Amino acid sequence: MIQYIIRRVLLFIPKLIVITFIAFGIIHLAPGDPAELKAGIGGEGAMRGNQQLNEDNIKQIRAQWHLDKPIWFWTILTDEKDSLGRLKPMSERWTFKLNGFDNQYILWLKDIIRGDFGKSFQDNRNVMDKIWERIPITILLAIISIFLSYLIAIPLGIYSATHQDTLTDKISTVTVFILYSLPGFWVATMAIIFFGGGDFLAWFPNNGLHSMNISPDDPWMTRTLDYIWHLILPIAVLTYSSFSFLSRQLRGSMLEVIRQDYIRTARAKGLSNKMVVYKHALRNSLIPIVTIIAYILPALVGGALIVEVIFSIPGVGQLAFQALIARDFPLILAEFFLSSVLTLVGLLIADVLYSVVDPRIAFSRKTA
Amino acid sequence: MPKDQEILTAKAQAKEDKARTESRKAVDQSFASLVIHQYKKNKIALAAFYVVIFLFVIAIFADFLAYDKPIMAKYNGTLYFPIVKDYLTGLRLDSWTNDLVNTDWKDLEAQGKLSSTIWPPIKYWYKNQDLVHNTAPPGGDHLLGTDYIGRDVLSGIIHGSRIALTIGFLSMAIAIFLGVIFGAIAGFYGGWIDTSISFVIEVIMTLPTLFLILTITAIVPGSIWLVMGLIGFVSSPGIARFTRGEFLRIRNMEYVAAATAAGLSNRRVIFRHVLPNSLAPILVTAAFGIAGAILTEAGLSYLGFGVPPDIVTWGSVLNQAREQISAWWLAVFPGFMIFLAVLCYNLVGDGLRDALDPRLRD
Numbered sequence: 001m002i003q004y005i006i007r008r009v010l011l012f013i014p015k016l017i018v019i020t021f022i023a024f025g026i027i028h029l030a031p032g033d034p035a036e037l038k039a040g041i042g043g044e045g046a047m048r049g050n051q052q053l054n055e056d057n058i059k060q061i062r063a064q065w066h067l068d069k070p071i072w073f074w075t076i077l078t079d080e081k082d083s084l085g086r087l088k089p090m091s092e093r094w095t096f097k098l099n100g101f102d103n104q105y106i107l108w109l110k111d112i113i114r115g116d117f118g119k120s121f122q123d124n125r126n127v128m129d130k131i132w133e134r135i136p137i138t139i140l141l142a143i144i145s146i147f148l149s150y151l152i153a154i155p156l157g158i159y160s161a162t163h164q165d166t167l168t169d170k171i172s173t174v175t176v177f178i179l180y181s182l183p184g185f186w187v188a189t190m191a192i193i194f195f196g197g198g199d200f201l202a203w204f205p206n207n208g209l210h211s212m213n214i215s216p217d218d219p220w221m222t223r224t225l226d227y228i229w230h231l232i233l234p235i236a237v238l239t240y241s242s243f244s245f246l247s248r249q250l251r252g253s254m255l256e257v258i259r260q261d262y263i264r265t266a267r268a269k270g271l272s273n274k275m276v277v278y279k280h281a282l283r284n285s286l287i288p289i290v291t292i293i294a295y296i297l298p299a300l301v302g303g304a305l306i307v308e309v310i311f312s313i314p315g316v317g318q319l320a321f322q323a324l325i326a327r328d329f330p331l332i333l334a335e336f337f338l339s340s341v342l343t344l345v346g347l348l349i350a351d352v353l354y355s356v357v358d359p360r361i362a363f364s365r366k367t368a
Numbered sequence: 369m370p371k372d373q374e375i376l377t378a379k380a381q382a383k384e385d386k387a388r389t390e391s392r393k394a395v396d397q398s399f400a401s402l403v404i405h406q407y408k409k410n411k412i413a414l415a416a417f418y419v420v421i422f423l424f425v426i427a428i429f430a431d432f433l434a435y436d437k438p439i440m441a442k443y444n445g446t447l448y449f450p451i452v453k454d455y456l457t458g459l460r461l462d463s464w465t466n467d468l469v470n471t472d473w474k475d476l477e478a479q480g481k482l483s484s485t486i487w488p489p490i491k492y493w494y495k496n497q498d499l500v501h502n503t504a505p506p507g508g509d510h511l512l513g514t515d516y517i518g519r520d521v522l523s524g525i526i527h528g529s530r531i532a533l534t535i536g537f538l539s540m541a542i543a544i545f546l547g548v549i550f551g552a553i554a555g556f557y558g559g560w561i562d563t564s565i566s567f568v569i570e571v572i573m574t575l576p577t578l579f580l581i582l583t584i585t586a587i588v589p590g591s592i593w594l595v596m597g598l599i600g601f602v603s604s605p606g607i608a609r610f611t612r613g614e615f616l617r618i619r620n621m622e623y624v625a626a627a628t629a630a631g632l633s634n635r636r637v638i639f640r641h642v643l644p645n646s647l648a649p650i651l652v653t654a655a656f657g658i659a660g661a662i663l664t665e666a667g668l669s670y671l672g673f674g675v676p677p678d679i680v681t682w683g684s685v686l687n688q689a690r691e692q693i694s695a696w697w698l699a700v701f702p703g704f705m706i707f708l709a710v711l712c713y714n715l716v717g718d719g720l721r722d723a724l725d726p727r728l729r730d
Binding site: 178 | 584641707
């Protein structure tokens with residue numbers, strides 16, 4: 001078991017390195033010189049104010065981001081564009097130059113290991129600080145919605161599976177299937193239009209976390225109620241999708257378990273239906289549900305993006321969206337990197353939990 | 369010997385014969401027809417399949433359903449088929465004469481110059497801007513209303529189905545192509561090839577899908593092809609992993625050993641013997657994958673990324689409802705189409721999975 005975890009953690013490292021390659025590569029997809037972009041003269045060449053000042057500025061930025069260093073461990077030069085180069089035979093056109101470790105990638109990696117993702121293009125603040133202050137609200141949303149969806153999904157899944165093919169089961173299965181196919185962003189938009197003060201009902205606020213007229217001096221109760229009032233719609237949207245997924249999964253695995261021999265044995269030895277369902281069937285059908293933990297961690301960073309954007313909730317997802325709109329590369333990169341790492345950690349935790357709840361799984365033989 | 373007895377035995381004999389031929393018929397049935405038979409029993413899945421076909425018909429004949437030129441019209445004594453002519457002009461096989469190249473056919477009709485005209489059911493193309501009726505609610509000229517620059521919502525939805533289905537299908541085709549090739553190689557050869565391909569699959573699977581596509585479409589100028597390729601690429605590891613598992617299972621079966629022993633090349637064994645037997649479950653994954661791809665594309669357009677702004681998609685119409693929360697028709701109709709398409713592909717996937725499951729067969 002411990003051996004398995006250690007092996008998983010060791011496999012973690014090469015995956016992490018590959019993810020840094022991908023993240024680094026994405027940044028270099030961007031057209032134009034990042035330094036010029038930052039100095040505001042890139043792209044369309046707008047804001048060509050003081051040329052000298054800009055050049056100094058760019059030089060400074062280049063040094064700060066190590067843009068004066070070669071990009072990668074090696075450089076391959078071609079003579080294609082040179083008219084003389086085209087006369088050379090194919091094999092002589094390519095020049096391979098080794099740059100050693102003093103390159104942009106390594107320097108960038110060093111910064112990341114130190115936890116330094118650079119400064120935001122938008123307000124020059126530290127990227128990590130910006131992300132940290134947004135994390136609590138995203139975590140709060142995720143925890144509440146995950147808790148609620150388990151709370152609804154488990155009883156519903158059990159009921160559906162133990163009353164298979166009854167009318168209630170059929171209705172709930174169809175409802176869950178429809179919910180499962182409903183696009184979250186559509187439901188959220190409809191919720192705002194019909195309940196959030198369009199031309200219809202204005203039961204709930206449609207953006208933010210606080211009302212304008214609420215100040216920190218107001219009594220604790222008022223503030224909390226206002227907070228909850230603002231969170232109802234976003235949490236409902238986040239919850240319905242995960243609960244429909246969960247209860248479908250649970251019903252499926254429960255039906256599988258109920259057909260097993262040991263359930264028949266349990267019934268044959270005279271156990272009450274309740275005992276059989278809760279003690280024998282439920283425990284074993286929860287195994288696949290546990291692994292859904294793997295999706296929870298990445299959801300903290302990326303999953304709530306659409307809901308946060310629609311309801312203007314100042315969480316990490318909204319931050320990522322603003323960064324994408326503003327092409328704030330350091331911030332985009334940090335969010336991308338963090339959510340990839342969290343997915344990796346989530347998968348690791350799920351695998352470990354799997355072996356804890358289901359001792360039948362022999363990890364010693366399985367090549368991770 | 370009583371005669372009744374004889375008749376009874378004869379009857380029993382006949383019954384048995386009949387049962388035998390029926391069971392033989394069942395054995396003779398091909399796998400595909402068995403699956404189709406099983407699928408047809410599921411009424412909901414069958415209905416979903418018909419809706420999918422219906423959406424296809426809409427997408428193919430979009431121009432004949434919503435266009436700003438008539439299907440057929442007589443002008444100055446000549447019979448024109450303007451929509452067909454536009455197609456041919458697009459293919460450079462035909463061209464409009466100078467007097468008709470930029471004509472507004474609705475004006476011509478209003479002036480009474482056209483006769484025996486057949487118009488499409490909706491007289492607006494999705495790019496037509498009706499500036500008099502902008503942000504108009506459903507009813508009147510525009511059945512499902514218009515957006516803020518007066519584009520007809522119904523026309524947009526009809527033409528948007530092309531983008532949705534194209535992206536759904538082609539991105540899944542890319543995913544299956546990549547996934548089956550790499551999964552097959554990994555599963556068939558095993559060893560270090562399997563290890564390295566599996567490693568790459570796992571790395572791609574850990575990437576945050578939506579965020580990766582958002583990032584790339586935010587940096588690189590978006591197009592349908594880019595969105596399609598990206599969705600296909602990020603969905604391929606799932607199919608590759610699945611194919612690999614199927615190949616690992618099938619590789620050790622006797623008939624594969626027999627085929628290899630008969631001296632067939634690896635390529636022939638893979639394509640003629642292993643792949644056809646692992647294809648059916650991949651189809652199920654593909655059906656769910658199409659639903660996922662349509663949803664992802666709609667989500668991207670909803671957020672304003674991906675497909676360029678001059679192309680109308682279901683997601684981009686829905687996107688406008690974010691700024692105009694009293695224009696409920698901009699949210700209800702395109703959103704419903706996304707939901708309908710996703711629901712039906714999910715139902716088809718579900719029905720297909722049940723039809724392929726031998727445990728559910730009677």
